[in-house]
Amino acid sequence: MKRDSRLSGLLHVLLHMAGREEPVTSETLARIMQTNPVVIRRIMAGLRERGHVRSGKGHGGGWVLACDLADITLRDVHEALGEPQLLAIGHRTEAPSCLVEQAVNAALADSFREAEAMLLARLGTITLAMLHADFSTRLALRARPEGSCP
């Protein structure tokens, strides 16, 4: 199965937008992400509808963050993408007439629901501000590798 990497990509874009006052064009973001501007517009659409980002047309247009990084969780971003499937495995048939298959589906559904709920809850606790802090830490570590003096 092909894994959906839109969440990862969208987070990447959002962090690159952080701190910038001027709008960033889809063209620029696409270069950072090594993809196509249309892909950027597509994955940003949900965030715009939810008011997390704003977009402007024409000269000086582009994308800007519309709220604080601390106010967006990874779950928000996931929802903005239309809440795509989190689990890669599923049932063969949605409403099987076979009782054996019904039992299998019921058992799997319970576990999968639990795992999804747990993952969603976890995503809800991580804000973009936390990711940004993590990024800053990495930047400091790279600039001043372990063992070196401040």
Next chain:
Amino acid sequence: MKRDSRLSGLLHVLLHMAGREEPVTSETLARIMQTNPVVIRRIMAGLRERGHVRSGKGHGGGWVLACDLADITLRDVHEALGEPQLLAIGHRTEAPSCLVEQAVNAALADSFREAEAMLLARLGTITLAMLHADFSTRLALRARPEGSCP
């Protein structure tokens, strides 16, 4: 993304084999599963290597369970399938040079690892015997719907 339903399908097949002494052919199992015999052989291969089932060629050949249903967990079956991806979402790049993307990947990886571990642990607690019991319960309920007298 297309969801992997091999686990569900394999469990279905195994439960249909339960209790049968004589070998069941891939042909028969494929009819039950409404699929192709080759698909059956493919998903059963891992279980055979691990000794959970045996297969025989020629006349009177086919598949038989090689152990008690209580001794196979859903996790065993998942492993027999080659431990396919459980999560449908992943990273864009495996080893990104961009520090921002590294931070994103690290944050996601933590949560995903946790969710996967939790799901695997859960699968490890469910045996085929439990699924079989669930099936039997459903059978009894269908034969004697709620409200009817024993």
Next chain:
DNA sequence: CATCATGTAATTATAAAAGTTACATGAAAA
């Protein structure tokens, strides 16, 4: 009003599972 940037529909490329075909291997029956 020309240019720039988004908005979106339509099309093509890509990747993984599922399904199919073809044939080799080996066991049991005739």
Next chain:
DNA sequence: TTTTCATGTAACTTTTATAATTACATGATG
């Protein structure tokens, strides 16, 4: 021992999802 049956696999096709691309409409700015 030869025929038949069933597995074991490799190779190929189909299916279905995301991702990438193309094309063009919309609207803002200089």
